[in-house]
Amino acid sequence: xxxxxxxxxxxxxxxxxxxxxxxxxxxxxxxxxxxxxxxxxxxxxxxxxxxxxxxxxxxxxxxxxxxxxxxxxxxxxxxxxxxxxxxxxxxxxxxxxxxxxxxxxxxxxxxxxxxxxxxxxxxxxxxxxxxxxxxxxxxxxxxxxxxxxxxxxxxxxxxxxxxxxxxxxxxxxxxxxxxxxxxxxxxxxxxxxxxxxxxxxxxxxxxxxxxxxxxxxxxxxxxxxxxxxxxxxxxxxxxxxxxxxxxxxxxxxxxxxxxxxxxxxxxxxxxxxxxxxxxxxxxxxxxxxxxxxxxxxxxxxxxxxxxxxxxxxxxxxxxxxxxxxxxxxxxxxxxxxxxxxxxxxxxxxxxxxxxxxxxxxxxxxxxxxxxxxxxxxxxxxxxxxxxxxxxxxxxxxxxxxxxxxxxxxxxxxxxxxxxxxxxxxxxxxxxxxxxxxxxxxxxxxxxxxxxxxxxxxxxxxxxxxxxxxxxxxxxxxxxxxxxxxxxxxxxxxxxxxxxxxxxxxxxxxxxxxxxxxxxxxxxxxxxxxxxxxxxxxxxxxxxxxxxxxxxxxxx
Amino acid sequence: xxxxxxxxxxxxxxxxxxxxxxxxxxxxxxxxxxxxxxxxxxxxxxxxxxxxxxxxxxxxxxxxxxxxxxxxxxxxxxxxxxxxxxxxxxxxxxxxxxxxxxxxxxxxxxxxxxxxxxxxxxxxxxxxxxxxxxxxxxxxxxxxxxxxxxxxxxxxxxxxxxxxxxxxxxxxxxxxxxxxxx
Numbered sequence: 001x002x003x004x005x006x007x008x009x010x011x012x013x014x015x016x017x018x019x020x021x022x023x024x025x026x027x028x029x030x031x032x033x034x035x036x037x038x039x040x041x042x043x044x045x046x047x048x049x050x051x052x053x054x055x056x057x058x059x060x061x062x063x064x065x066x067x068x069x070x071x072x073x074x075x076x077x078x079x080x081x082x083x084x085x086x087x088x089x090x091x092x093x094x095x096x097x098x099x100x101x102x103x104x105x106x107x108x109x110x111x112x113x114x115x116x117x118x119x120x121x122x123x124x125x126x127x128x129x130x131x132x133x134x135x136x137x138x139x140x141x142x143x144x145x146x147x148x149x150x151x152x153x154x155x156x157x158x159x160x161x162x163x164x165x166x167x168x169x170x171x172x173x174x175x176x177x178x179x180x181x182x183x184x185x186x187x188x189x190x191x192x193x194x195x196x197x198x199x200x201x202x203x204x205x206x207x208x209x210x211x212x213x214x215x216x217x218x219x220x221x222x223x224x225x226x227x228x229x230x231x232x233x234x235x236x237x238x239x240x241x242x243x244x245x246x247x248x249x250x251x252x253x254x255x256x257x258x259x260x261x262x263x264x265x266x267x268x269x270x271x272x273x274x275x276x277x278x279x280x281x282x283x284x285x286x287x288x289x290x291x292x293x294x295x296x297x298x299x300x301x302x303x304x305x306x307x308x309x310x311x312x313x314x315x316x317x318x319x320x321x322x323x324x325x326x327x328x329x330x331x332x333x334x335x336x337x338x339x340x341x342x343x344x345x346x347x348x349x350x351x352x353x354x355x356x357x358x359x360x361x362x363x364x365x366x367x368x369x370x371x372x373x374x375x376x377x378x379x380x381x382x383x384x385x386x387x388x389x390x391x392x393x394x395x396x397x398x399x400x401x402x403x404x405x406x407x408x409x410x411x412x413x414x415x416x417x418x419x420x421x422x423x424x425x426x427x428x429x430x431x432x433x434x435x436x437x438x439x440x441x442x443x444x445x446x447x448x449x450x451x452x453x454x455x456x457x458x459x460x461x462x463x464x465x466x467x468x469x470x471x472x473x474x475x476x477x478x479x480x481x482x483x484x485x486x487x488x489x490x491x492x493x494x495x496x497x498x499x500x501x502x503x504x505x506x507x508x509x510x511x512x513x514x515x516x517x518x519x520x521x522x523x524x525x526x527x528x529x530x531x532x533x534x535x536x537x538x539x540x541x542x543x544x545x546x547x548x549x550x551x552x553x554x555x
Numbered sequence: 556x557x558x559x560x561x562x563x564x565x566x567x568x569x570x571x572x573x574x575x576x577x578x579x580x581x582x583x584x585x586x587x588x589x590x591x592x593x594x595x596x597x598x599x600x601x602x603x604x605x606x607x608x609x610x611x612x613x614x615x616x617x618x619x620x621x622x623x624x625x626x627x628x629x630x631x632x633x634x635x636x637x638x639x640x641x642x643x644x645x646x647x648x649x650x651x652x653x654x655x656x657x658x659x660x661x662x663x664x665x666x667x668x669x670x671x672x673x674x675x676x677x678x679x680x681x682x683x684x685x686x687x688x689x690x691x692x693x694x695x696x697x698x699x700x701x702x703x704x705x706x707x708x709x710x711x712x713x714x715x716x717x718x719x720x721x722x723x724x725x726x727x728x729x730x731x732x733x734x735x736x737x
């Protein structure tokens with residue numbers, strides 16, 4: 001039957017790809033329902049209008065908005081639709097999801113991330129918990145991702161190395177820019193332990209994919225060579241090749257129907273022509289990214305699930321996570337660093353010396369995070385439009401604008417630092433269904449209340465200021481660093497945290513809904529805390545782990 | 556009629572109405588920016604040309620609005636069926652506002668003003684919330700004309716990239732993979 005299968009996977013990104021690949025390879029019939037179209041390398045060009053100015057890889061916000069609720073200075077909450085507000089929480093609607101458009105900076109979490117509460121104790125107003133699994137449970141799957149998705153890097157010992165079951169990465173680092181030597185030297189002088197940032201990018205052709213072309217346009221752009229380890233190219237294509245997996249693009253799932261026993265019996269979706277269709281399966285896996293996963297569960301009420309699927313705890317949508325932290329820049333001029341600075345290879349450098357901060361001036365030992373360095377994205381229109389207003393917000397045009405453009409483009413480049421710390425889970429960061437705004441299918445849209453814990457800023461600033469020391473030491477000019485309270489909308493997790501207690505978690509340790517034995521969630525929704533680094537690798541690894549549990553349940 | 560058919564039809568029916576503006580000659584095939592009855596009148600097009608040349612003047616060693624076909628590019632943006640209707644309305648309304656301020660302050664059309672008079676009028680317009688937002692939006696699109704892929708009609712021959720020593724991004728989109736066809 002074309003409308004029935006063993007496993008129905010909703011979403012084809014980092015959470016869906018490993019499940020589809022693992023189960024199809026094991027011979028189970030898998031159907032993947034993907035909301036977006038099926039684009040391939042032949043559709044991806046370095047086209048700033050496509051990716052970023054007209055945003056063709058995400059839904060039209062007039063048709064599919066979210067509602068964002070933020071706190072006013074006076075203390076009340078104000079909600080606005082993203083259709084015109086400047087916010088956009090969509091990250092890539094197409095086969096492979098947002099992994100098509102990631103930068104591919106890949107980090108494992110560390111053992112301490114799995115036991116934050118027991119290591120550091122509670123934090124006031126933050127719902128810190130230990131994970132129900134340990135780093136050791138996930139380690140084999142991190143290693144599996146290195147091999148199956150393709151992660152390049154080089155193990156360099158430093159005080160916070162996570163344990164590994166293999167001596168090194170399966171692929172050597174991508175080509176490094178000459179300025180990394182200046183950065184390494186600066187770090188040595190400062191006593192910092194810098195190491196090459198692992199990337200989900202193949203440095204050379206492998207696994208039927210081409211190697212990196214070093215155009216420098218990774219983040220926000222689809223990869224034209226297939227070197228970037230998107231779920232589509234690394235896993236979905238291979239799942240389909242088994243003959244056991246079918247991908248249905250432009251299939252927008254709007255409800256999971258449950259039977260009298262509370263189990264899911266079918267997924268209802270709108271096809272390309274807008275007609276409603278149904279897939280029946282033994283097991284359902286939801287992986288739509290944390291916000292849309294929560295929305296789908298809340299939309300899927302049934303006789304046994306009056307508050308939404310798997311939501312007897314009323315925790316679906318709660319404890320929404322992003323990535324906390326800070327950022328900074330330093331200017332390196334061609335006059336000072338030479339014309340070789342124009343080369344389009346990567347910096348790829350990371351510091352994790354403060355993954356746990358043991359600094360008496362900063363209080364008790366506490367969780368810190370990661371500082372990564374890269375060149376500013378080369379997208380030229382984005383860089384140019386930053387120059388259109390002066391410090392007083394007066395518009396700049398004419399000869400003045402042209403001289404600014406010349407200095408900006410012909411004078412040098414910015415090195416960017418990003419600091420990542422835990423985005424602490426709090427009461428006022430959550431997803432619910434909006435009561436008034438509906439999307440083009442007349443379904444309530446997700447309302448995202450966004451607030452952050454002040455500790456995010458403190459730790460973010462601590463990390464960013466250390467990163468700025470490196471930029472200054474290596475001779476960069478106009479160095480600035482700052483903490484960031486706004487959520488980075490491309491790193492989203494939480495909303496269906498896993499745990500052992502059904503009263504305090506949505507999913508069990510295998511990421512199965514506590515109260516729905518044939519429903520799994522495998523995107524970043526499961527994470528009760530986010531770790532202090534971008535977590536795409538962790539989502540991939542956990543989805544492989546859960547796929548093994550599903551395989552066991554099916555057999 | 557789908558989007559592709561619409562664009563093809565635009566190209567097929569509008570050639571007879573192309574006025575003498577030079578920017579049209581470098582427009583990508585099958586995307587002719589406007590036709591009779593389009594949103595922009597000849598006067599508005601002339602105003603747009605004056606404005607873009609004020610914003611991005613031609614210099615001996617640097618391309619200006621003419622060299623990057625900024626006017627043609629903006630005319631096409633306004634005609635782009637993918638452009639949000641409210642943005643299109645906003646852009647067109649700005650021409651009326653600019654002309655209104657120009658006549659109010661100088662009793663002349665904007666295109667007839669000296670450089671200094673134009674500057675003065677634009678700064679007056681900028682002081683209003685609408686004016687600031689509109690001028691910023693036009694400038695944004697001039698930057699697109701300067702640095703987007705030449706296949707979209709601006710950045711003629713990669714003039715913007717060459718001037719700013721920007722390595723042309725690769726691979727660049729072919730005709731059948733322009734963003735509105737994806």
